[in-house]
Amino acid sequence: MAIKSFPGKEAIQTQGWLKAHKWLLLRRASQIGILVLFLLGPLAGIWIVKGNLSGSMTLEVLPLTDPFLLLQSMLSGSVPILSGAIGALIVIAFYALMGGRLFCSWVCPVNLVTDLAAWLRRRFDLRGNTSLSRNLRYWILGLALLFPLLTGVIVWEYVNPVSMFHRGLIFGMGTAWVVVLAVFLFDLLIAKHGWCGRLCPMGAFYGLLGSGALLRVSAAQREKCDDCMDCFEICPEPQVIKPALKGADNCVGPVILDINCTNCGRCIDVCAKGVFRFDSRFHNREGLPESCSKTQTA
């Protein structure tokens, strides 16, 4: 059985393999590079970064704290110390500017797992899908924040595959493999983009955090779009593309402003026409006719 057409095939033919995978390669380099930084200490004794994604210390000067976890900790009644609070503020500032879900696609280790599941789905044309609302993640986010408030315990951390996987790689897996495998199988066989796109409250939190982010993907050359659907096929949050790509007639600007765009840049890679590029959210009015009033553009 020959492999059917896959998203990005045309881009590879017209732009070359490297250019058609540019952002994917950069993203993998970032994900793996961050993991390597964390692992250099325990494996090679080179302590550049200590800790894990929940809280870390870089070169003994730069504290970084996961604001989602720190918020849960504070809701349980605990007060962070200065370095913990500063660490969280640095992280908040970064993702608020660069796009909250940049964390999901450029940092989070679970993305490697769910991307693999998504790739296998495309490769073997697996269509099994349970319809779960993409808003379910906000319910779970509420639940994760409610628990420490009511019980005084960070309950989400008992099941959170993200921190479990990252901590496991650095401090010892235990049986966390089972949880990661469950996420993989869930994404592969039960729900397309099921974990990252529908359930993960961390993604929901970071998405909300970056709702005003400056760095966005823009369908700047949307008039060149030939409706090949490759970007929709490859995108982990395809619902974010349509308003920007197809919004010219409705006076919607070309910048993807949906908070759930992960800034992964795969749409840029797979588009043979070069429709997409990284841009600032302020360039959303470019190319809009004068007749469009200000209120209709974000």
Add this chain to the structure above:
Amino acid sequence: MTDLAATKKKGVTRRRFMGDVLKTAAGVGLFGLGLGLYSNRASSLPAHFIRPPGALPEDAFNGACIRCGLCVRDCPFDMLYLGEVGQSVPTGTPYFIAREKACEMCEDIPCVAACPTNALDHNLKDINEARMGLAVLVDQETCIAFQGLRCEVCYQICPIKDEAITLERQHNERSGKHALFIPVVHSEACTGCGKCEEACILEEAAIRVLPQRLAKGELGKHYRLGWKQKERAGRSLVTPDIEHQYNLPQGMRYEHGGEGLIQDGAGEIPFSDNPLDTLNREAPR
């Protein structure tokens, strides 16, 4: 038809919307219930898993700790671990096992300094004030000090020797002529570092660090110890003490401090060296 028109206009009917919200809420609620029940079990910490110095009480700790592992990394003796999934420790939280490697009680307490939250209480400045647990000599039947053998390893290794652990001398009933040197732990000084448990020479340690809640009894709040109250007040608070009167022969007294019966003029020899003096003495009148 009006319903259909509304559907077309708004996308969903109110009925459908309410139904979807209720369905999701019920699903998430059930998931939350399961999670809550699981968390109850997942929060429990077995007695031999000991938290690092300064750790808040267990419930508060499970709320404050963000599982970053910085305490583990900054421990210069590598004796802290993070709970792994599947272990009976709350996942990702730090612990040590005294029998394997005890706390070395660093003066600068680097594990506390590394903690980005107050899960390890930053008010702890003096490691001697730490209360990781309390050492308890749990088995007097196997502790060889109770067999009359000189061991004293726990006493010698204790970082706060002679305060946290003292040796109390007792009579050895078995031999009748030897002493037992019994190690006794004092809770007002013991930090629960676990050096005694680590060092205990038995196959299974006879002295173990237990969580305070397991190791300590507690006297009823209403309870007053008479002699302490008396000491504090400077006098007896109940019936005033009346000096006891004894009907003793002339020349004899009784001393309550421990000397007991005292005979005045004891030490003088009551009889002359010469037996004739006794024989020729006058009869008492």
